[in-house]
Amino acid sequence: MKDDNKKTVTVGIFVLIGIIILVVGVMTLGAQQKAFVKSYRVFAVFDDIAGLQTGNNVWFSGVKIGTVKKINFYGDSQVEIEMNLESNTRDFIRKNSKATISSDGLIGNKIIVIYGGTNEAPIIDPGDRLEAVMPLDTDKMMETLQENNNNLVSITNDLKVLTGKIAAGDGIVGALLTDSTLALGFRQLLEDLDRSAQNSRVMTGELANFSRKLNQKGTPIDQFLSDTILVKSLQSSTTGLEQTIQQANAAAENLKVATDKLNASDNAAGMLLSDVEFAEYLKGTMQNLDSGTESFNETLEALRYHWFFRRSFRKSERAKEEAQDQ
Incomplete structure (x- = not known):
């Protein structure tokens, strides 16, 4: 009889412990899933949820504020996410806030991150739909990383070939590093540049002295620059x-x-210079005058031999001869 009571007590203790473990587990899971917290629902529509599952967490400013309640297909090829958010977060989430999909750590579970929103926008209401922002595609990131790795390998190979040629003395750089003659020439060039710099400093100093002398009072340049009468x-x-x-x-x-006016034909000078008809007229007049002069000379020559004028012409000739003799 006593053994039966012991067995009953032992079974009761194990059952009680199991019930306690079950209750603690349910409470723990409920606390993690926000099952016993007053909440409200909001939605977001994504083109691709990248492996997001029901029960994954929702974060806002680094704080867990809810879980993914349901995942439904929406439209032709989109996915609608239904989220349960704690009611005490409504004052911080605005209607213009955005939702995106991220990872809990580098390779952890997928989560939804709510961010953004301005104080000018009203507070979110239950049933509102947040603007969804597609996350970075991990596959594309890996492809880009692989391409960059290939490019880095190519660059490394090219650098290896280049350094090998430089070490072998190929090219200008290699010759400069390995040829002592070029090194001496380069050193001589640096020395020449140093001398040129020194000469430039000397010339600059002389110019400074010359300018100071120009600014001294009583010098001719100063008098020339300050003489108001000369100005x-x-x-x-x-x-x-x-x-x-x-x-x-x-x-x-x-x-x-x-x-x-000389180029115009409405005045005497212009007519003389540019009027062709008037020029032809003057030319004809001069020719007529020339002809008349020749005729007049012939008439005078004929009169010399006329008996009426012959005596007068002879007296005139004798007077000219006497004048020449004197």
């Missing part, structure tokens, strides 16, 4: 020169007007 004389000379230039411009303008 006024130069100003008056400049004014006179400007007046002369204006007069020359006026004379050139008058000369242009005169040449324009």
Whole structure:
């Protein structure tokens, strides 16, 4: 009888311990899944959820605020995520907040991260849909990383070949590093540059001294720069020169007007220079005058032999001969 009571007590203790473990487990799981916390639901639609599962956590500013309740297909090829969020987070999440998919650690479970939102936007309401931002594709990142690794290998190989050629003395750099003659020439070039720099410093110092001497009082340059009478004389000379230039411009303008008139045919000078018909007329008149002069000379020559004028011409000739003799 006593053995039966012991067995009953032992079984009861194990059952009680099991019930306690079950309750603690349920409470723990419920606390992790926010099952016993007052919550509200919001939604987000993604093109690809990258392995997100029901029960995964939802984070906001590094704090776990809820879990993924359901995953449903939406539209043609999109996925709608239904999230349960703690009711005490409503004051911090705005309608313009965004949701994206991330990882809990480097290779951990997928999570949803809510971020953004401004104070100007109203507080989110139960049933609202957050703007979904697609996360970085891990596969594409790995492809890019692999491509970068290949490029790095190529660069390393090229660098290895380049350093080998330099060590062998190939090319300008290799020759410069291995050829002692080029090294001496380069050293001589540096020395020449150093001498040039020293000469430049000396020249700069001399220029500074010269400028200081120019600024000294009583020197001719200082008198030339500070003499107000000379400045006024130069100003008056400049004014006179400007007046002369204006007069020359006026004379050139008058000369242009005169040449324009000479090129026109509405005046005597222009007609003489440019009127072809008038020129032909003058030419004919001169020819007529020449012909008339020749005829007049012939008439005078004929009159010398006329009996009425012969005596007069002889007296005139004798008078000319006597004048020449005297």
